Amino acid sequence: MRLVLDGFTKRFGDTTVIDALDLTVEDGEMIALLGPSGCGKSTTLFAIAGLHRVDGGRILFGERDVAQVSAQERNVGIVFQNYALYPHMTVAQNIAFPLRVRGASVADMDRKVREIAGLVQIGELLERKPAQLSGGQQQRVALARALVRKPDVLLLDEPLANLDAKLRMEMRSEIRRVQLETGITAILVTHDQVEAMSMCDRIALMKAGGIVQIAEPAEMYDNPADRYVAGFLGNPPIAFLDAVSDDILRLAGGAALGAAGTLQGLGPIALGVRPEHYGPGKGVPLDGTVIMLETHGREDLFEVELAGGGRLRAILPAGSGVRPGTTVDWGIDMTRVFAFSPEGRRL
Amino acid sequence: MRQDRIGFLFLTPALIAVVLFYLLPVVMTAVFAFTNMSTSTGIRGGDYMLTEGSLRDLREQGLNEATLSHLADAGYVVDAEGLAALAEAFGAPLAERVEAALGGQSFATGRDLERALRDLRAPEIRMTRDRKRAADLFQRSVLNIRHDTAAALAADLSAAGIPQSEQDPIVEVAYTGWSWTTRNFELLLSLPSTARYAINTLIYVALTLVIFNVGLGLFLAISTFYLPERTAATFRAIWFMPRILPPVLYVLMWKWLMWDNGFLASALAPFGVERINWMMHSEYHAWVAVILINGVVGASFGMIIFASAIKAIPQTMLLASEVDGATRWQQVRFIILPQMRWPILFVTAYQTLSLLASFEYILLSTGGGPGSATEVWAMAAFRTALNNYGGNLQYGMGATFALVLVIIGTALSLLYLRFFNFQALLAKPRIER
Numbered sequence: 034m035r036l037v038l039d040g041f042t043k044r045f046g047d048t049t050v051i052d053a054l055d056l057t058v059e060d061g062e063m064i065a066l067l068g069p070s071g072c073g074k075s076t077t078l079f080a081i082a083g084l085h086r087v088d089g090g091r092i093l094f095g096e097r098d099v100a101q102v103s104a105q106e107r108n109v110g111i112v113f114q115n116y117a118l119y120p121h122m123t124v125a126q127n128i129a130f131p132l133r134v135r136g137a138s139v140a141d142m143d144r145k146v147r148e149i150a151g152l153v154q155i156g157e158l159l160e161r162k163p164a165q166l167s168g169g170q171q172q173r174v175a176l177a178r179a180l181v182r183k184p185d186v187l188l189l190d191e192p193l194a195n196l197d198a199k200l201r202m203e204m205r206s207e208i209r210r211v212q213l214e215t216g217i218t219a220i221l222v223t224h225d226q227v228e229a230m231s232m233c234d235r236i237a238l239m240k241a242g243g244i245v246q247i248a249e250p251a252e253m254y255d256n257p258a259d260r261y262v263a264g265f266l267g268n269p270p271i272a273f274l275d276a277v278s279d280d281i282l283r284l285a286g287g288a289a290l291g292a293a294g295t296l297q298g299l300g301p302i303a304l305g306v307r308p309e310h311y312g313p314g315k316g317v318p319l320d321g322t323v324i325m326l327e328t329h330g331r332e333d334l335f336e337v338e339l340a341g342g343g344r345l346r347a348i349l350p351a352g353s354g355v356r357p358g359t360t361v362d363w364g365i366d367m368t369r370v371f372a373f374s375p376e377g378r379r380l
Numbered sequence: 381m382r383q384d385r386i387g388f389l390f391l392t393p394a395l396i397a398v399v400l401f402y403l404l405p406v407v408m409t410a411v412f413a414f415t416n417m418s419t420s421t422g423i424r425g426g427d428y429m430l431t432e433g434s435l436r437d438l439r440e441q442g443l444n445e446a447t448l449s450h451l452a453d454a455g456y457v458v459d460a461e462g463l464a465a466l467a468e469a470f471g472a473p474l475a476e477r478v479e480a481a482l483g484g485q486s487f488a489t490g491r492d493l494e495r496a497l498r499d500l501r502a503p504e505i506r507m508t509r510d511r512k513r514a515a516d517l518f519q520r521s522v523l524n525i526r527h528d529t530a531a532a533l534a535a536d537l538s539a540a541g542i543p544q545s546e547q548d549p550i551v552e553v554a555y556t557g558w559s560w561t562t563r564n565f566e567l568l569l570s571l572p573s574t575a576r577y578a579i580n581t582l583i584y585v586a587l588t589l590v591i592f593n594v595g596l597g598l599f600l601a602i603s604t605f606y607l608p609e610r611t612a613a614t615f616r617a618i619w620f621m622p623r624i625l626p627p628v629l630y631v632l633m634w635k636w637l638m639w640d641n642g643f644l645a646s647a648l649a650p651f652g653v654e655r656i657n658w659m660m661h662s663e664y665h666a667w668v669a670v671i672l673i674n675g676v677v678g679a680s681f682g683m684i685i686f687a688s689a690i691k692a693i694p695q696t697m698l699l700a701s702e703v704d705g706a707t708r709w710q711q712v713r714f715i716i717l718p719q720m721r722w723p724i725l726f727v728t729a730y731q732t733l734s735l736l737a738s739f740e741y742i743l744l745s746t747g748g749g750p751g752s753a754t755e756v757w758a759m760a761a762f763r764t765a766l767n768n769y770g771g772n773l774q775y776g777m778g779a780t781f782a783l784v785l786v787i788i789g790t791a792l793s794l795l796y797l798r799f800f801n802f803q804a805l806l807a808k809p810r811i812e813r
Contacts, residue, residue: 079699082699082703083702083703084699084702084703103702104699104702104703105702105705105706105707106705107703109703110703111699111700111703113696113699113700114696115694115696117694117696117697117699117700118697119697119701119714119715119718120719121718121719121721122718130701130704130706130714131704131705133714134701134704134705134706134707134710134714135705178700178704182705
């Protein structure tokens with residue numbers, strides 16, 4: 034079901050935390066609300082669930098405005114970071130709970146619970162209590178409980194934050210698989226860019242109660258709207274260099290980078306260079322010294338201090354033999370560099 | 381090893397306190413329960429004295445009549461001591477005459493001596509009344525004479541001519557101090573009032589516990605949970621007030637409310653309701669008052685425990701249930717109440733024990749009345765041992781009452797501990813739910 038936030042506003046007391054936010058999630062789409070803590074992503078999710086009162090705007094489930102409808106009367110499913118399973122109920126009773134409070138028949142509940150348990154692959158755990166399950170299994174139960182009554186929207190509040198690295202990888206693809214299989218509209222709240230990029234159709238990157246950019250993951254990575262987006266996405270992160278653009282483009286330290294092109298005469302700007310676009314034989318060579326090396330196994334991450342000031346990161350296949358302290362003359366692939374105004378606007 | 385010793389060292393004050401204030405009183409209660417200590421026996425040893433009363437007891441015990449009458453009448457001896465007293469009362473000439481005629485003789489009864497005196501025809505004792513007074517001066521009975529030891533009494537008995545074989549029961553009856561006995565328990569089982577106290581205690585504990593300490597406590601905790609924090613805190617503070625109030629003041633306020641010229645009676649009078657003492661009008665009135673007075677105090681304990689237990693339920697669990705479609709009532713019924721099992725058990729266990737032992741609010745309000753309609757076990761123990769109308773405080777009997785309470789309390793505690801599975805209760809909390 035299509036979900037639309039239209040001018041959604043949320044205040045806590047006198048503080049407006051979200052001001053007139055617009056967001057459209059297409060039917061069957063999975064979208065990530067990505068941003069640092071305190072950016073309003075969980076608040077938005079709770080408002081969609083009906084757990085927070087809405088102070089302005091509309092929330093449309095299909096054609097129906099649910100902004101003033103209680104949580105009980107909206108048809109949503111939610112998965113919390115701590116799973117929020119009911120500890121005194123068995124797995125089956127947990128999953129059946131949304132049906133039970135609506136007075137479903139025992140046979141109906143039983144059938145639906147088995148169906149959904151099969152989908153999330155916990156069919157053999159139905160008689161256990163939550164305390165007897167691993168974190169990943171609890172997460173599957175929470176997912177099943179959220180899905181069992183075929184909600185209009187599935188809401189996921191940092192669902193992977195409590196899992197260890199290996200389980201997180203596994204559950205990432207599991208949740209996506211289940212979402213695709215059920216074709217449900219889903220919203221994932223996370224501060225982990227990898228989760229957002231790997232699981233979702235689109236990402237809405239949030240900052241201070243507003244959406245900075247909505248785009249598909251690759252598009253957002255390759256074409257960030259501003260310096261904040263460029264800095265948020267990418268691991269290892271992008272490096273920024275101060276530069277000056279007059280007739281030609283040069284670094285703040287003085288080294289010339291080449292023709293200014295469309296940037297001509299803009300004065301002081303910032304350049305964003307991703308690690309994969311800096312390295313040996315990639316355009317204009319710049320003198321620098323390797324000051325740090327991180328071994329990642331398949332590849333090595335270098336940090337290079339440029340002779341004229343400024344630091345860049347480079348990522349190279351392992352086995353280059355370059356040690357910290359080595360002087361290098363690696364270059365920047367100027368075609369892939371992002372330019373930003375001093376205020377952070379994309380140029 | 382050394383750490384163990386340091387541990388004990390730190391525990392010492394607590395251990396001393398436990399021994400002094402818990403173990404010792406229990407042991408003393410158990411000891412007293414097997415004695416017949418009372419005001420009349422005292423709590424130290426006693427001495428030996430035969431009275432008219434002890435003779436009655438001996439007759440009931442079946443001592444033969446000859447010995448009994450011997451004890452009652454025995455011992456009119458014309459000796460130096462008696463003659464001296466006679467000389468003082470009636471003059472030396474009479475004394476000399478009596479000594480000459482009867483000196484050294486014994487008489488079984490006062491009547492025999494009087495007859496002998498009459499035969500002397502002495503003018504000083506011509507009147508019957510005077511003769512009787514003179515005869516009394518020679519009475520050497522063992523009755524009404526205090527002996528420090530059993531041996532001293534036995535010696536006197538021998539002197540009075542009581543055979544050795546019959547002295548033991550007499551010495552026993554003459555003992556005025558306390559002695560070991562199991563009669564308290566027999567008495568406890570045979571008295572009809574015992575059953576009354578037991579039933580009263582059951583009514584008192586069960587109704588106060590179920591309606592107020594658990595029921596109202598739970599209701600208050602849940603209802604304040606859904607109120608804004610500030611309002612909830614105010615409500616809880618109001619319900620907590622009776623607990624802070626001194627019991628005497630608190631009960632006094634109830635009395636002002638319920639007495640026949642109190643608030644309730646005065647407020648209802650204009651509507652034609654007869655002015656009655658709402659606290660003591662009938663035993664039903666008394667019971668309602670007793671349970672209300674105790675319950676309003678007791679509810680706050682459960683309320684605090686339950687409220688904090690509800691707060692310990694993760695917020696997201698309640699949010700999840702709302703999103704799952706549960707109404708408030710369903711949330712309470714399916715999410716909150718099932719997770720209150722341990723707090724409810726704890727409050728039940730704890731409050732049962734404190735209610736069993738407490739009677740101060742009953743004592744202050746109805747005083748156990750009307751009649752003994754609201755007299756509970758603990759109060760019976762108190763009255764028997766420490767405070768009754770008769771003035772003869774039966775420490776031993778009271779201790780027997782108290783001992784039964786201690787046994788029931790200990791048995792219940794053990795049962796609760798088992799029921800609670802204390803091991804599990806003390807287990808480390810799980811961080812992940």
